[in-house]
Amino acid sequence: MSRSGSLAKASLPYAEALFESSQFIQLIEKTNQDLLLISETLSKSDSLKLFLSNPLVASETKKKVLQKLFLDQVSSHVLNFLSILVDRRRISLLNSIIDCYLTLVYKLKLTTVANIYTAAVLTDLQQKSLEKKLQDMTNSKEIKLVIQVNPELIGGFVIKIGSKIIDMSIYGQLNQMTSYLNVASL
Structure with a gap:
């Protein structure tokens, strides 16, 4: 099993528990916003990620830092969840748990x-045109685009939805032609 697969497997029960409790107290959208804020904060600070994942740092110290960082920014529900993750030594899975939670919300x-x-x-x-086309293709109520610019594609774009890939890039077309010509010359 790949590292990301085992991370997701370990993270899913925590994400499901947070999702169910948020749904029960009708705070799904607030929890969603809080987790996005936490994820953004973690992505900007490698030292915070290292601090939280360091097993030598006491749990109480980690909880105090998280309290100071997020006390006025996130709900008490999410702060309690972070404390539980620290107590169970699962705080290092936070990014993976957030990803799993967001997947549940999107579903x-x-x-x-x-x-x-x-x-x-x-x-x-x-973007609006692409969203509309993808909505029709996937029968989804809403499409969330995560756009990354990659100049290596030369022109066009690549769409990845789950395990499906639609490659409309010049780079992809050149690769297809190259492999076709290599097979044809055999």
Whole structure:
């Protein structure tokens, strides 16, 4: 099993528990926003990630730091969840738990996440058009585009939804032609 697969397997029960408790107290959207804020904070601070994942740092110290960082920014529900993760020595799984939680929320909302790799920045009109086409293709209520610019694609774009990939890039077409020509010359 891959490292990301085992992370997801260990993270899913925590994400499900948070999701169910948030749903019960009707705080799914607030929890969603709180987790996005925490994820953004962690992505900006490697030292915070190292601090939280360090087994030599006492649990109480980690909880105090998390309290100071997020006390006025996230709900007490999420702060309690972070404390539980620290107590159970699962705080290092936080990013994976957040990813699993967001997947559960997107399923509830019938939202499909589409990773878009494009050679150039898409305009708002292009994004809206792409969202509409993907909505029709996937029968989703909502499409969430995660766009990354990759100049190596030369032109066009690549869409990844789950395990499905639609490659409309010039780079991908050149690779297809190359492999076709290599097979044809045999």
